[in-house]
Amino acid sequence: MSVTWRGSLLSGPAGSKRGSTGPSSSRGRVWRGSSGGSQPAPSTDDSARGAKTRAPSRGGPRGGRGRRGDISGSSAHPTGASGRSNAGPFRGNDNGKLDESHSVLNNGSRSNGGQENGIKAPPVFGSRSGTSSGQSLRPSSPFGSITNTNGPFTDRSRDPRRQSAKFSGGSAKSGKPQDYNTRYEQLKLDRAKQRTEAVKSGQMADPNQPISLTSAITPTGTCTEMCPEFERVERIVQKMVDKSEKYTDQESGVSHTVEAKMLKRFRRSAAGYDEQLPSDIRTPKTLLQTMNYLLRYVVEDDETLATTHKFLWDRTRSIRNDLSIQQLTQAQDVSIAVKCLERIARFHIVALHLLSSPENSEPFDHHQEREQLNNTLLSLLYYYDDNRNLIKFPNEDEFRAYYIVFSIHDQRPDLEARVQNWPRELLRSPRVQVALELFAAAGNTWEYQGTLDAKRPNAIAQGLYARFFRLIQSPSVPYLLACIAEIYFNQVRQTTIRSIWKAYCRHPISQQHKNQEWTVDELTGTLAFDDNNQTIDFCEEQGLQFATNADGQMYLNWGQFPLDSVGA
Known part of the structure; x- marks a missing residue:
């Protein structure tokens, strides 16, 4: 089955497909095969037109391995297989490099980046704000100004990993090797002083004094770097620097630590760890900058998604943790938080599809990925609800739809009642409506849901397996929505077998x-x-x-x- 996919995945609202044929498998399969011919131009809606697809296969995503060009060439809607093409969220160009217009994790509205068959396709991560039609779109970056105004959006010469002269293992200013042990000891002394000053100024509570919940202090981050200095030096001394945070000399093969590309890692709150200082917590703008860095210089690197996934999983969780600690309420900060969370959610959805294949040789925990996706979606829903009349979120219907389909096997079979409390414009959204149809078609009455003694059949379960797979292959179901539905393919197949047995x-x-x-x-x-x-x-x-x-x-x-x- 030939396939062509042009959808914005992790950046803007997810794309959809057109001209699908029959579904074909269980979760995780990546479509292959390319269809020639021109396609309709993408609309201003977040759906991308003109993709032929088939249903995902139970064998798992085939596009989760190989170099980026391979991943981009083999991934598409979770309902297809066979053949190879430039279909999917990670897309290779003629030179085997990733095409920015089809990357998977960015956010925002559409822009005309990338072109195929003479038709400009919307970038997967959305347009760059603050620009007009026809204007070259470039983001601000801590790694220098952009000199090249033509070609792909990502200027890799500004990636600190490639700046060997500046980051060759010594000080960027003096060129002399740094004594990290001495620097680490000095930072520990400075850290004790910072903690004392923060307690005196009311920025954080005194850990040695009891405090009531009503008097609790909400931390406010002051760190404007992707990784606090103390953590950078501490991890260098303890040799806990990830390979994605190093520069590797192409000639000698020697790796050097690059502080400028180090990202704060996730650390659980546990006994023995001091409370984070304000200087350890990144500001909302810094968190957005960190998210952009991950998408532009890590996700789109030439390594496989499987090998970088662990790094991305940890660093995106750290971003969510910094957002959660600060309990943001200002409109500008909330908007930034929602942008970050939306991109993180798309990353987890794509990872669930691409890395669930048995062919993926790298470790991948499907349960943990679902858990983090669930936590991210819940955080988004809280932001949407708490700022209902203050901020307009253009992608809310997209993520409400993801939440509905993700709840197919929820322990609380009361989703239909819960969605009635949503605003009317959300309920009438085509995305939400098709998600509700998928939810009802995938449900069954033989598998009870609920908690403890409250287990009961799903009230709106239809068990219409044929309708479920027809919806999956229809143009009304976007790529990422199909990726989430793919999680429950085997459950629907079990319902199919039971229905056949009862009938025959x-x-x-x-x-x-x-x-x-x-x-x-x-x-x-x-x-x-x-x-x-x-x-x-x-x-x-x-x-x-x-x-x-x-x-x-x-x-x-x-x-x-x-x-x-x-x-x-």
Whole structure:
């Protein structure tokens, strides 16, 4: 199945696809194959037109490995497979480099970056604010001004990892090697003084004095660097610098630590750790700058997403932690926080799709990824609700839709009641409406949901597996929304098997062996897999057995099949 994807993924509202064909598999498959011919120009809406897709396969995303050009060439809507193309969130150009117009993690409204088949495609991360039509869009950066005004948006010459003369292992000013141990000891002395001054000035509570909740002090960050100086030096001394924070000389292969590209790591609050100083917490503007750096110089680097994912996962969690600690209320700060969280949520969604493949050789914890996505979406919903009449969030309907589909297997089957409290314009949004349709079609009544003794069937469950997969392949479902729905593909397939059994196996067990209608080919189409091998693997995982008919075709043998074994 040929495929072409032109969608804004992590930057602006997620794109959608057109001209899809039948769904084909379980979670994690990346579409391949390229369709030629011109495509309709993208609309001002966040959906990107003109993609042919098929359903994700249970074999997992194929685009999560290889260099960036490979990832971009093999990823697309989670409903397709077979062949290779420049489809997907990470897109390679003719030189094997990533095309900025199809990157996956940025945010904002559309801009005309990148061009394919003579038609400009919207950048995946949205347009750069403060520019007019036809104007070259460039962001401000702590790494110097931009000299090149043509070509791709990302100027890699300004990436500190590539500035070997400036960051070759010594001081940027003197060129002499730094004694980090001496510097570390001095910073520890200065840190004690800073803590005392912060307590006296009321910036933080005295850790040695009891304090009531009503008198609690909300920390305010003052750090304007991507990583506080104390942490930078401490991690250098303790040899805890990530490879993504180093410069590697291309000739000698020697790596050097680059302080300018170090990012604050996530650290849990635990016994033995002192409370963070104001100088340890980054300001909202610095957090946005850090997020931009991750998207422009780490996500779009030439390494695989699988190898950089752990670094990205930790540093984005650190950004969320700094936002949470400060409890931002000012409109400007809240807008920045929402931008960061929206991009982080898109990153987790894409990672769930691309890195769930068995072919991914790097460690990937699907459960932890879902947990962090859930926490990010909840933080976004709180910001949306708390600032309902103060700030307009242009992407709110997009993330409300993600939340709905992500709640398909929620322990509280009361989503329909909860969404009634949302503003009317949100409920009427096409994104939210299609998400509600997916939610209802994917639900079932045989698997009870709830907590403790309150478990009960889902009130709006329809169990319409065919409708669910038709929606997934339809133009109304954007790429990222399909990536989230992909999490529940196997659950819907289990519902499919149960429905088939109830419809075809009512006659006595002694006669069930005569039912040979459900061949492997028929099941592959109904269960939305890419090929027969995936169908056979899935059915065997469910405890089902196959037999061979007179024509040599394998079919599902219902005679030895206990219904309760599916999904058990």
